[in-house]
Amino acid sequence: MPYVTLAQLTDRFGEQMLISLTDRGVDALGVVDTDVVDRAIAETDALIDGYLARRYALPLSPAQPMLVGVAGAITVYNLHLFEAPPKIEADYKDAVRTLTAIAQGTITLSAAGVEASSTGSTGAQITDRERPFTEDNLKGFI
Template sequence: MSYTDLDQLTDRFGSQMLVNLTDRSDPRGHAVDTDIVDRALADTQAVIDGHLVGKYALPITDVPPLIAELAATIAIYKLHIYTPDEKIGDDYKQALRSLESIAKGTIKLSIEGAPAAAGQSSGARLTDRKRPMTAANMTGFI
């Protein structure tokens, strides 16, 4: 299961762009190479899961629209074998910043089964250790 798929990429970026990015055969076949797209989608899921591993139960089964959008942005960037145009590069950087914000909790996703954030405290932390000064060892000083 991936956070986006070929149909969503085609809807968003157009089939011609996907053909241009994935048809690497010689002579050109003028068709989308689904193996290349599948590799980019797997890499994209790994990037997203890597950011969200401590925050949410993975893999996300009911994909929120924000994650689908970030996945499409990252996948199209990963399909480029050469430097992409400035807009795609900027969108990719913004997607990574959004993932970092989700991981920090600045952006919250409403996902079923999301575990409570580990390590967050709601108040004072008490420790139980031996007291260095007690009435018994302070005899004569009190």
């Protein structure tokens, strides 16, 4: 299941914006091109999964509400063929910062995590080596 749907994008950004970003044919039809939106959503899902894969078991179930906004901002940014407006670009950068924070563990999602790889040891291992300076070989220096 994608992190954001066409209905959620329409609700958040408006149908007119989505039409202007996706109606790319020679003859404008005045409707949202769902194929273009689906490709952008798939690219966004792949990006988000790339950030989350080391920390969480994918696919995330249930859907995380925080990721809907993140996915929406990234998808709309990716739909722009040319330079995005400053607000869209700022939202995109905030979304990527949020994903980075999730990947680093600063922000935690309420989802099942991936088990950390273990070496089978229980903690620190200490090894002692022969000491190069001993009481016997330092006689006369102390």
